[in-house]
Amino acid sequence: MTASLPQPLRLRQGGLINRNQPLTFTFDRRVYQGYEGDSLASALLASGVKLFGRSFKYHRPRGVFSAGPEEPSALVEIDQGKAERDPNHRATMVELYEGLETFSQNHIGPLELDLMEANDLISRFLPAGFYYKTFFFGGLQAWYRFYEPIIRRAAGLGRPPMEADPHHYDKIYTFADTLVVGGGIAGLTTALSLARAGQSVLVCDERDRVGGAALWQGERFDGQSGAAYVDHLVAEIEAAGGRVLPRTTVFGVYDGGTYGALERCHDHLAKAGRRAHTARMKYHRIQADRVVYATGAIERSVGFMGNDRPGVMLASAGHAYLGRYGVRVGQQPTIFTTNDGGYAVAAALAATGADVTLLDARADSRLEAEGVRVLRGVHATQAHGRMGLHRVDYGGAQSGSLSTDALLVSGGWNPAVHLTSHTNDRRQSKPVYDANLRAFLPPELVDSEAAAGSVTGALGTVDCLASAAAAAAKFGGAALDTPAVDEAVAVSAPKELWAVPGAGKAAFLDLQNDATVKDVGLAAQEGFRSVEHMKRFTTLGMATDQGKTSNVNGLALLAAATGREISAVGTTTFRPPYTPVPMGAFAGHHRQRDYEPFRYSPVYDWAEANGATFVEAGLWMRPSWYTQTGEADWLESAVRETRATRDQLGITDVSTLGKIDIQGPDAAEFLNRLYTNGWKSLPVGKARYGLMLREDGFVFDDGTTSRLAEDHFYMTTTTAKAAAVMAHMEFVHQSAWPDLQVAFASVTDQWGGLALAGPKSRDCLAALFPELDVSNDGMPFMGVIETTWKGHTARLFRISFSGELAYEVAVPADVFDAFWREAMAVGAQWDITPYGLEALNILRIEKGHVTGGELDGRVSMDDVGLGKMVSTKKDFVGKAMSGRTAFTDPDRVKMIGLVATQVDERIIGGGIVFDSKDGPFDHTTMLGYVTSVAAFSPLKDRSIALAFIKNAADYHSKTLYVVSHVHNRAIIEVTAESPHFYDPKNEKVTG
């Protein structure tokens, strides 16, 4: 089988592609063919495509610049569809599959005729810093209305998907003794040595095929091809128990031997071959004792005019397309190099019959390449060809112009030091500039780190193998025989050349953000000496490629422009991720309904079947109200539930309250220190309301705690604070009073609880527990009885949150549903009415009970009218600080009740309280704020609220005004009164 569509730049032989498996794909809806093993970039190049996209700022036509993850230019969208569309993929990293759909980015109209190209023509108006300066004409309004929309449309990369990502992502913990980052020859050799020494070794390589440059450089190892030798190494590593993960990018190094890695599992498979419900990507959280950075090096370019034209690329990229993919990027290629490395690709291209010219920036080089015309002491000055390179001008020792269809540039190599700096930066240990190699090398590595291969600055395969042996030796690796390297590629440090003389505006450094040589000069002129400031002023290195091919040229030019050494300028800070990571990979399965776990009461199913509408309360799903036939809205249901409870009998689920079981000889003493009030005198069989402060004196939480035995208490907390109270108790016990003999455990999930409230609640309780005396004498207010229900422990508490005669009953969670249903059946004779959180809220606001709305971390005991609950005879958490002077400030806001004057006006939660309706309604006149609102109180026949205001005592019975600035700013007239609207003498609960 052969491909039927033309691939004019594909050679008849060579490369690691499977020529028996042609693949059909589209780019901008045109159909092309490539082979299995191709990248999108190699297949398009083979098909003669030069133009891949448009640049970010100037919309200049751009081609492909590299053959790897460093690619700045050839960014494409994959797939179509609002959810599937995935922008900014590097064409060099996209693996070809049958049916792949790709699209160019950042143009309006056809790619060849981008209407935004005018940006390029007026680019003399858009130098670095232009945005910061120009658009302040007209002020902020002009920016929002005029400049920003235009710039947003003009400057950009791909379009984001508009619907939720449909893919699955997994997170996985991965462990190894030693992590090897990079599966080139150096990484694999180090890994084999360590695996043979018995270490658990994991090799991660970001490419689809491990091997690095050995796959295309043409060198032979012990007589084998690079690809064959790589296969041999991988097989040996796996035989020794090691693992090799291709398509896995280690993107970040974190503290304590933690590494982030992204494994791409799906994106290379034809869609039919992707198994449903399997992960598109896996985020590995790798834990490793040691790491070997074998991350390689990234070639850099040289600044000259037109060095961004389609057809200009890195020399190593031209070599890789030839060696790995059998693609000859030009029939008449020109190499422009500052070092020996350019000769290898020149010779390899000449060997295919191409007409090759090499421009060597060095006058004193004596190297030759077979079949290659070499001009020495010469540099490229300008590349021509808007849609595809056709000519290059050169200057220096001689000047002239060459007809050419590909210009391969090598300005030297930058070791990929990114990962070596992620944590070392914090040790003030930055990459070090080596003036001989003209490269930044890794910072000083710690004991658990080693580096191997060209990241160490090693030039050439022989040196890389030596560095691998050294890295292996550092970690106790086994000795290996070093392979003979035949046909070794010539290498050298480059001549120092960051930009050619005369390079300016159209001499690009950062191809993705369109930052030029001139921009760096401007930054220096403007006084930006710090490389971090230059970066932000020019945006050099701030695009999705993070300047992998441009940063070092930029900082070297800044050094020259400010008269400093390169080492004095230094690099910008390297931070994770090394290459972009989709947010979905970090989220994994923790999204949408699986974002957090849900907690369900044992009677959730019952409530759902009986018309409950639920609300999320923390992780809990709590019934908000129960809709009955004919009810128009939530308020109608909640008011009916409130009335039924006040008049007859209500039942509500209180299973979500925090419950803590406290035992031990010092349990009472411990409670004495936790709560503001005293606990030692509480008799067995009694409950008490308790208030907890934070150590800084502010109210923390409240609840009732019951004494079940001398050394056994049962505490309840609010639903919201249950976890925080538990952690707080653990903290004070362990950090302050570890000698107290007390133990406690959360039993929230072990008990289900219901409250019976209303005049008939005693009758209902008596019917549920006929053998018990629950009369006012047998079970007085705050009485507690531990008994059984059908053989299960049941705890009865006479406590009230609603202000009615009320009881709470707790039974083990697994029988709670049955108990609830029995209570419903028994209570039917009194028309028992289940009520939800909304009715509960109305009931407790009418009673003036505080909850989270009031206890918001800013109130003192006195502010909420609980100042009397302080025992002066003992110390407790927060006691000292509750005497802080701020709490006695007469201007302090205190709780008060508000009643709407008009029957049909609703007080707004969060509204601000004023004492005049004339305004201004701002901080100068504000008295306080509303914390809780009952949209309708049956008791008052209108809306009521709890609020905090200054001089609260002075405003009783006075008219006040509530204004919500975030609502409709309507002025609601209210009357202030005691917050205890209902039964202020507590006759209902105690009777």
Next chain:
Amino acid sequence: MLIPCPHCGLRPSEEFVPKGLAEAPRPALGGRAKPDGPAWQNYLHLRDNVADHNHEYFHHALGCRSWIVVHRHTLTHEVTGATMAADFWKADKPATTGTQDAKSPAAETAEDGQ
């Protein structure tokens, strides 16, 4: 980051909740210390926040529920040891490997409640 819980061993930091620096013990019970006096101010508010090794409270909330005191370098994040909070303020507390000595608990409590 990994944190060496004295009870559970080396565990990932996601299992822990930090609270802040452990620079002073809680003032003794029953003391007559004023809220604006040095003992309470030291305990609640005053933190040196040095760019160096620090003692920090962590709660092993998703583990054994112990409160521990971790010895950590705030620049490098290097963790060199941990002690149970229950032992940390005791005069005869066990040594934490590789850590500097904490402030003397005895000296801190002496200023309060005498």
